[in-house]
Amino acid sequence: MNMFNLTKVEGGVCAPAGFKANGLNCGLNPVKEKNDLGVIFSEEECQTAAVYTQNKVKGAPIIVTKENLKKSNNISQAVIVNSKNANTCNADGEEKAQMMCKLIADELNIPKERVIVASTGVIGQILPIDPIKDHVAELAKGISEKGNIEAAHAIMTTDTVKKEYAVKFELDGKVCTIGGMAKGSGMIHPNMATTLNFVTTDVDIDASLLQEALNKIVKITYNCLSVDGDTSTNDMLCVMANGLAKNKTISQKGSDYDIFCDALYDVLMNLTKMLAKDGEGASKMIECTCNGAQTLDIAIKVAKSVVSSSLFKCAIFGEDANWGRILCAIGYTDAEFEIDKVDVSIKSKVGEILVCKNGSGVEFSEEKAKTILEEDEIYVIVDLKQGNEQAKAWGCDLTYDYVKINGDYRS
Amino acid sequence: MNMFNLTKVEGGVCAPAGFKANGLNCGLNPVKEKNDLGVIFSEEECQTAAVYTQNKVKGAPIIVTKENLKKSNNISQAVIVNSKNANTCNADGEEKAQMMCKLIADELNIPKERVIVASTGVIGQILPIDPIKDHVAELAKGISEKGNIEAAHAIMTTDTVKKEYAVKFELDGKVCTIGGMAKGSGMIHPNMATTLNFVTTDVDIDASLLQEALNKIVKITYNCLSVDGDTSTNDMLCVMANGLAKNKTISQKGSDYDIFCDALYDVLMNLTKMLAKDGEGASKMIECTCNGAQTLDIAIKVAKSVVSSSLFKCAIFGEDANWGRILCAIGYTDAEFEIDKVDVSIKSKVGEILVCKNGSGVEFSEEKAKTILEEDEIYVIVDLKQGNEQAKAWGCDLTYDYVKINGDYRS
The missing domain is CATH 3.10.20.340 (ArgJ beta chain, C-terminal domain)
Known part of the structure; x- marks a missing residue:
């Protein structure tokens, strides 16, 4: 890939125009200083692409997110994510994941089908919903353009550092941005999917091309990462594109699509390296x-x-x-x-x-x-x-x- | 598998009639107390079956053993094996492996094509032949029906215990025996092959049926073993059958073949468990x-x-x-x-x-x-x-x- 005119910028998932985020401790994690609940919100609706774990055991949030994106025709506007509990292999998992969507959707005044829900943590323990219910108003109220750090903190499990990366570039004279955050750091051996990763962009691009770009780039970034050979049950990578950069909509392949792919590669490749570097127990x-x-x-x-x-x-x-x-x-x-x-x-x-x-x-x-x-x-x-x-x-x-x-x- | 009339016995590879063995330190390993060179010898020629690593990188001994068994029409009479050096990825590897065969064949008065040669240890270091040359006469002279322990010691690398197993059973009124020894304990994730394992038997059986039995049993024993997911370059499992039990030659499937398979399963399964138990660093x-x-x-x-x-x-x-x-x-x-x-x-x-x-x-x-x-x-x-x-x-x-x-x- 040729990297032309890519500039690394701060701001993670809040770097692109129109995205806000927040994170806090709601009590799933007894350590009060550790965020365990995060949100990402886009002012405008987003074309959305996603890849998921190929593990036969799929976390309930994976199933609910897939359903939501199907119902909303690949339009999303928010992510809600918790750590400490994977909400996987629980009889009431889907019900709880749906409750999480409804809770945040009501606070943000969006349809619940526009919510991407994700969980990471221990498999097979019932997810307590009350801590989330009790803190979702505070979570939504606190969203800001500087909330990326709190959100990136909320998805950390055994990670020792937050993982964020963002780049700026130009498409037909318009400044465009892609930002991302990722969670490590064990059970990492992605297979046509990834660990938890959320990518935001203000580029205007069709959902189908966005999905095609994502599939191509994931194959040579996240899917080339291994910490321990264990493919997680809750892997998910989604890209939300709200179009606020006002570039001419990318609706076919060509130079704009190629530039976008290069920028997406740069963000995902750098997040992949961060995940490798912070693999569980890693020193090198x-x-x-x-x-x-x-x-x-x-x-x-x-x-x-x-x-x-x-x-x-x-x-x-x-x-x-x-x-x-x-x-x-x-x-x-x-x-x-x-x-x-x-x-x-x-x-x-x-x-x-x-x-x-x-x-x-x-x-x-x-x-x-x-x-x-x-x-x-x-x-x-x-x-x-x-x-x-x-x-x-x-x-x-x-x-x-x-x-x-x-x-x-x-x- | 039904285990009928199988009795566990002592003696490892020397348990079956007509097999002798020995092991000593020839200096490949600087620790004088650690055997690094071993031999197994059968008085009579043996029908032989073997499986090898599927790794594209194949140790020189694998290549030479395959050639020998092809030339001898699956007849073998001796095994020579060293530890501390895998004789793999060396430009002169095959030459050295052939020298090992010639050296022991001359001492035992057998054609060199009847020798199975194996090495285990570090990959990519030139194998010094002089220590072997200088000790092969002593090695051959010392073979005995109690030499199984010294031989099993010679193939140990990071193994903490010797791995031997043998069973007695009956075939048409004749007492038959199968014995085996195996080496662990890392780079173990066999793929249609195994780590180093040598099995001896006095059963009279055709080489083609012996191979068929071995393939069937390896699939459900060694190939179901994993210590660390790394498939070795030097994996080899061979079975030598010298016919001295004087049973009616097993030349077709039927109850005798089934009994033989059960006994072979018992030996290989127990060696497999020993390898698992003594996996590198293992506590459980x-x-x-x-x-x-x-x-x-x-x-x-x-x-x-x-x-x-x-x-x-x-x-x-x-x-x-x-x-x-x-x-x-x-x-x-x-x-x-x-x-x-x-x-x-x-x-x-x-x-x-x-x-x-x-x-x-x-x-x-x-x-x-x-x-x-x-x-x-x-x-x-x-x-x-x-x-x-x-x-x-x-x-x-x-x-x-x-x-x-x-x-x-x-x-």
């Missing part, structure tokens, strides 16, 4: 680039196989240039290619080193390798040397803290 | 049984998905009855079934508790669940309630020690 971000593949799908599979390998992730934690584990992970990729052409390098900001050529080891300085691996962003470059396609995948190291966090998440 | 063995599946393949996939989930493995380490993670893992299984019929129970020797019915949570005593999970063998029973097929899969918890062991395996 790993990016694997696969070059020279015959097809995009092969490149994606190879890159993803490397960043998903538990053994390689442990080696990176230990700063050990155990490249045999990289080649092993490339080798068990479920795709057709020749292994004996493959070159592998490892890289960080202090240098790059070739560790494997044509599928066999080469001599290299262990000392230099160690220096490279001491950095906190590690890049693996795989060249299959059998085509022209390229893809990247993102992950993180596997650490003591991952085990600690997940040894007793529920308490 | 996990067995998942999937009942009520429409097909065997669905049952296998569901059971394997549960034991492979990093999040569930951490919860078991933390003795936390976080059943939502079990349902999540069932849900992302790549197979067709209805999720809202599924029941899940957890069990150990102190009790059993239902945690999920028809895909939704049920109330249960957290205290009782905690007591169940304090044991070191944990059983998960999944009932899909949509068919009659059943399968089991085995794994282990994910612990601090797994990360520690693999943070710096090479040193």
Whole structure:
């Protein structure tokens, strides 16, 4: 992708015109300082695209959001989201998710079918509705153009940092903006979907093209991310486009559509990297680039196989240039290619080193390798040397803290 | 499988008539007390069946063993195996593997094509042949009917215990025996193959039927095992049958073949459980049984998905009855079934508790669940309630020690 005229800006989901947000602690989380309920609101109705988890176990909010967008013909105007409880595998889950939509819709004076509802947290515990009911008026009243930080805080679970990203760019002379926020940081191995992510834009674009752009970009961003190989039950990524940038409506493919896709890629790719970097227990971000593949799908599979390998992730934690584990992970990729052409390098900001050529080891300085691996962003470059396609995948190291966090998440 | 008249016996690979073995430290491993070179020898020629890793990266020993068995028309008489170095991804790998065959064949006075060669250890480091050359005479001279323990010791890497299992049974009035030894304990997620495993038997059986039996049993034992999701480059399981039990040659399917399959299942299943229990860093063995599946393949996939989930493995380490993670893992299984019929129970020797019915949570005593999970063998029973097929899969918890062991395996 060529990035032309993209400028990173502050403001997250509130960066685009006409979007407001808020977040607060309603009591689902006993820690009063931790927000657990968030809202995003658009003054104008939004064309909406979304992708959802492919897990057969689907959180009740996924089912209700799908129904709402179907009823409203892909028009949305608000998101309500809670953390601490996934509202999944509960007999009354859909009823509760619908109540959440109704509660916020009434406060914002919009039809309840225009609400996107999402939940994240422990699976299989009844969602208490009273804390939400008791705080929804305060939540709605507090929405503002600076509310993005409170909202991003509300969706955090084991995340250690908030994840927001926004860019500005131009479409036929009009300033356009895309902003997003995302939640990590475990149960992350998206499959045609993502973890919880909300993206806002003031671009004017048809819902069908918006969905097409989203599908294309998700494939090469979120779906190339793995923290632990577990695909969540509540994954959802939605993009809301309210058209307030007043650009000429994007209703067919062409240069405007391409610019929009580039900007959307930039936002989603940067959020993906943030998720990788803040993966549960992670001390290092790993990016694997696969070059020279015959097809995009092969490149994606190879890159993803490397960043998903538990053994390689442990080696990176230990700063050990155990490249045999990289080649092993490339080798068990479920795709057709020749292994004996493959070159592998490892890289960080202090240098790059070739560790494997044509599928066999080469001599290299262990000392230099160690220096490279001491950095906190590690890049693996795989060249299959059998085509022209390229893809990247993102992950993180596997650490003591991952085990600690997940040894007793529920308490 | 019905287990009739199977008796567990001592002796591992030396339990069947006519098999001898030995192991010693030849210096590949600087720890003098740790064997790193092993041999198994049969007085008589053996019908041989084998399965190998499906990883595209194949260790040189795999390639040489395949060639040998092809040349010898599936007749073998000896195994030579080293640990500490996988002899994989080295330009001179095949040459070294062939040298290993020649060295031991000359000592044992057999054709070199009758040698099965295997290596396990670090990938991508040149295998020093001199330590093997210098010790092969001593290795061969020391073979005995009690050498199984030294041989089993020689294939250990990060294993904490030796893994041997043997059973006796009868075929048309003749006492028959099958024995096996296996190596763990990381990079274990077998795919139509296994980690290093050597099985011996004195049963008289055609090589083609032996291969058919092996394929059938591997599918429901080793291939249902996952320690860390990484499929090794050097996986190999071979069965050597020397016919010294003097039973009527098994050359077609029927009751003798069925009895043999039951015995082979018992040996491989018990070795599989040992591998799970001694998975790298493991503190608990996990067995998942999937009942009520429409097909065997669905049952296998569901059971394997549960034991492979990093999040569930951490919860078991933390003795936390976080059943939502079990349902999540069932849900992302790549197979067709209805999720809202599924029941899940957890069990150990102190009790059993239902945690999920028809895909939704049920109330249960957290205290009782905690007591169940304090044991070191944990059983998960999944009932899909949509068919009659059943399968089991085995794994282990994910612990601090797994990360520690693999943070710096090479040193």
